Amino acid sequence: MAGPPRLTPDAAPAPGQTAGGRATIIDVAAAAGVSRQTVTRAMNGMPGISAATKERVLAAATQLHYRPSRFGRGLVTGGEHQLGLVVNDLRNPYTPQLAAAVVRLAAEQGWNVMLADVDLASDADRMVAALGAQTDVVIGYFGSRRERWNEVLGTVPMVELDPASEPPTGAVWIDPSDSIEVLADHLVATGVRHPVVLDNSEPDEPSARGLLMLDALRRRGYLPEIVHAAHGTAECGAEETERLLGRRRRLDAILAFNDVMALGVLSACRRAGVDVPGDVRVVGVDGLPLGTLVTPTLTTLAVDLDAVAAEALELALGMLAGELPRQGAAVQRTVRHRLLLRESA
Amino acid sequence: MAGPPRLTPDAAPAPGQTAGGRATIIDVAAAAGVSRQTVTRAMNGMPGISAATKERVLAAATQLHYRPSRFGRGLVTGGEHQLGLVVNDLRNPYTPQLAAAVVRLAAEQGWNVMLADVDLASDADRMVAALGAQTDVVIGYFGSRRERWNEVLGTVPMVELDPASEPPTGAVWIDPSDSIEVLADHLVATGVRHPVVLDNSEPDEPSARGLLMLDALRRRGYLPEIVHAAHGTAECGAEETERLLGRRRRLDAILAFNDVMALGVLSACRRAGVDVPGDVRVVGVDGLPLGTLVTPTLTTLAVDLDAVAAEALELALGMLAGELPRQGAAVQRTVRHRLLLRESA
DNA sequence: CTGAAAGCGCTTACAG
DNA sequence: CTGAAAGCGCTTACAG
Numbered sequence: 001m002a003g004p005p006r007l008t009p010d011a012a013p014a015p016g017q018t019a020g021g022r023a024t025i026i027d028v029a030a031a032a033g034v035s036r037q038t039v040t041r042a043m044n045g046m047p048g049i050s051a052a053t054k055e056r057v058l059a060a061a062t063q064l065h066y067r068p069s070r071f072g073r074g075l076v077t078g079g080e081h082q083l084g085l086v087v088n089d090l091r092n093p094y095t096p097q098l099a100a101a102v103v104r105l106a107a108e109q110g111w112n113v114m115l116a117d118v119d120l121a122s123d124a125d126r127m128v129a130a131l132g133a134q135t136d137v138v139i140g141y142f143g144s145r146r147e148r149w150n151e152v153l154g155t156v157p158m159v160e161l162d163p164a165s166e167p168p169t170g171a172v173w174i175d176p177s178d179s180i181e182v183l184a185d186h187l188v189a190t191g192v193r194h195p196v197v198l199d200n201s202e203p204d205e206p207s208a209r210g211l212l213m214l215d216a217l218r219r220r221g222y223l224p225e226i227v228h229a230a231h232g233t234a235e236c237g238a239e240e241t242e243r244l245l246g247r248r249r250r251l252d253a254i255l256a257f258n259d260v261m262a263l264g265v266l267s268a269c270r271r272a273g274v275d276v277p278g279d280v281r282v283v284g285v286d287g288l289p290l291g292t293l294v295t296p297t298l299t300t301l302a303v304d305l306d307a308v309a310a311e312a313l314e315l316a317l318g319m320l321a322g323e324l325p326r327q328g329a330a331v332q333r334t335v336r337h338r339l340l341l342r343e344s345a
Numbered sequence: 346m347a348g349p350p351r352l353t354p355d356a357a358p359a360p361g362q363t364a365g366g367r368a369t370i371i372d373v374a375a376a377a378g379v380s381r382q383t384v385t386r387a388m389n390g391m392p393g394i395s396a397a398t399k400e401r402v403l404a405a406a407t408q409l410h411y412r413p414s415r416f417g418r419g420l421v422t423g424g425e426h427q428l429g430l431v432v433n434d435l436r437n438p439y440t441p442q443l444a445a446a447v448v449r450l451a452a453e454q455g456w457n458v459m460l461a462d463v464d465l466a467s468d469a470d471r472m473v474a475a476l477g478a479q480t481d482v483v484i485g486y487f488g489s490r491r492e493r494w495n496e497v498l499g500t501v502p503m504v505e506l507d508p509a510s511e512p513p514t515g516a517v518w519i520d521p522s523d524s525i526e527v528l529a530d531h532l533v534a535t536g537v538r539h540p541v542v543l544d545n546s547e548p549d550e551p552s553a554r555g556l557l558m559l560d561a562l563r564r565r566g567y568l569p570e571i572v573h574a575a576h577g578t579a580e581c582g583a584e585e586t587e588r589l590l591g592r593r594r595r596l597d598a599i600l601a602f603n604d605v606m607a608l609g610v611l612s613a614c615r616r617a618g619v620d621v622p623g624d625v626r627v628v629g630v631d632g633l634p635l636g637t638l639v640t641p642t643l644t645t646l647a648v649d650l651d652a653v654a655a656e657a658l659e660l661a662l663g664m665l666a667g668e669l670p671r672q673g674a675a676v677q678r679t680v681r682h683r684l685l686l687r688e689s690a
Numbered sequence: 691c692t693g694a695a696a697g698c699g700c701t702t703a704c705a706g
Numbered sequence: 707c708t709g710a711a712a713g714c715g716c717t718t719a720c721a722g
């Protein structure tokens with residue numbers, strides 16, 4: 001016989017679910033008629049529990065769909081082993097190359113890597129905030145949003161990769177200037193007369209990289225032309241190249257902003273019947289392994305991404321450990337490109 | 346004057362650090378002379394705190410290198426929003442393509458993605474365990490280790506991608522069989538006489554995919570040859586192709602195990618002066634965008650990785666919500682390849 | 691083999 | 707504007 005309604009809800013959890021949503025260790029303990037401690041022993045395969053009890057506990061856990069909370073556990077077991085990596089577009093071949101380097105190095109030191117692709121994100125700010133909340137330190141590409149994200153991340157140490165200008169946080173610069181000089185010498189030596197810089201930027205606002213290229217060429221007596229592509233993709237590279245070749249103006253070298261664009265250049269040249277490197281020499285930047293899959297293979301200014309990852313991790317872990325300052329006098333490192341001669345130039 | 350040594354350590358925390366390692370909210374509260382609650386308000390930019398107090402708290406926090414514990418916070422704010430993704434090698438172009446699809450879809454639903462590359466890992470088991478500890482659900486490629494990892498993951502729901510055989514957990518099959526029939530018909534229609542299957546497997550143990558190809562060809566009256574490459578890389582694809590072309594045996598089509606190998610095939614053909622598709626038709630599997638960067642562009646059996654990601658996420662989230670069974674009668678979905686005709690076949 | 695107690699670091703109501 | 711109390715879910719000693 002049911003009594004009168006009471007003020008406190010007396011609805012017992014239906015089988016297979018608990019009142020407040022997700023089952024906790026207490027629910028399982030109650031269901032199995034044991035203490036929380038015994039549940040822990042059963043769930044984690046610890047010694048000091050009879051087979052029968054263990055079985056009963058596990059059955060109750062399964063029945064209740066119990067999964068231990070990672071927060072409850074983390075709070076007591078600790079764990080400063082989570083690294084956040086902010087990248088721009090995983091579909092750009094450069095990105096996984098970098099991510100692979102970071103993941104491998106991090107794994108060696110027992111760190112897991114959480115990835116945020118802010119290009120794929122619907123709400124990048126929220127995503128970065130969430131990353132910061134789950135992670136002990138964040139490294140990556142921040143672009144123009146670095147100040148904002150620095151605020152969003154609050155106390156989580158932050159290391160910027162390839163900053164556009166003096167950053168407020170730790171940073172690893174990726175510097176092509178030396179290799180551009182070497183490349184320019186190489187172009188002179190191979191008899192190039194009319195080089196074109198295929199930049200990835202807004203018109204009239206060359207990228208830093210584009211400016212370095214122009215400058216190195218000018219100092220060697222060239223009158224280099226610069227072309228601005230809106231996107232750093234192969235399609236854009238191919239399109240601009242078609243346009244360049246269509247003009248029938250002299251042109252015997254194309255220096256692309258990155259390898260992916262340079263692959264587009266190569267492809268457009270092949271289609272137009274332009275011989276590379278015979279008629280036109282082509283150079284990319286990044287040093288992607290991808291560049292060896294095409295014919296001719298792509299000459300490029302290569303970055304050692306393992307070195308970038310190593311510097312970034314060292315910086316990040318140092319900041320975490322408190323050895324390095326977190327802000328203000330930001331700690332910085334530099335990794336330099338080097339000319340990787342393959343077949344296209 | 347220092348008193349005699351005591352049994353309990355009386356060393357006050359030196360400025361800038363606390364006794365037990367990392368500073369907690371209590372340390373900051375004590376240093377600033379306020380309550381924990383006030384520290385929370387200051388750290389999280391909440392209202393109801395005077396500017397002066399806030400400043401004092403933040404100064405203390407900075408001084409002590411205080412970072413809120415994500416576990417302490419998570420315990421009270423909750424958060425079932427972390428997805429683990431297990432992949433094999435980020436440097437294989439297929440992997441980032443898949444990862445991008447998962448990350449994007451997950452982000453749309455407010456989920457973060459933590460990545461474990463078990464190929465780059467020194468200790469894959471430990472890495473998967475760590476992934477499980479930080480994550481609410483795990484999806485990915487498990488290969489032959491799926492039973493072990495299923496144990497390691499304990500109660501964390503698991504969805505296997507492209508299983509080799511009937512899996513014990515949720516799974517998304519990626520099924521090429523239909524598209525292989527379509528491809529075989531296409532080869533017949535274009536007059537192919539001597540196709541070769543370039544498999545990625547141990548000798549005498551063709552892959553399931555290789556077997557499907559052989560079978561479809563045989564049913565159409567072909568006597569297909571099969572070649573086994575140890576690695577699914579472009580280098581391996583190129584090597585095997587050189588060997589094949591060197592034999593001077595009839596050969597007018599190569600069906601590669603995947604796109605990356607097929608790119609190696611194309612490259613070897615180009616170097617050998619073999620016209621594709623005139624002399625030899627070449628087909629890959631996966632449908633990587635990469636296949637459009639080469640000349641000729643690569644015909645392929647394409648997978649819709651967005652669909653794979655969508656099915657996997659739906660399965661995973663369903664298992665989490667308890668709508669779908671976690672084990673036993675595992676829930677499965679299927680995504681099929683389709684023939685993507687480009688220039689190479 | 692099992693359990694009662696304490697505590698991990700934080701936030702959320704609730705008082706004042 | 708500020709603080710005392712309770713509690714999030716788990717594990718780690720410590721008793722028995």
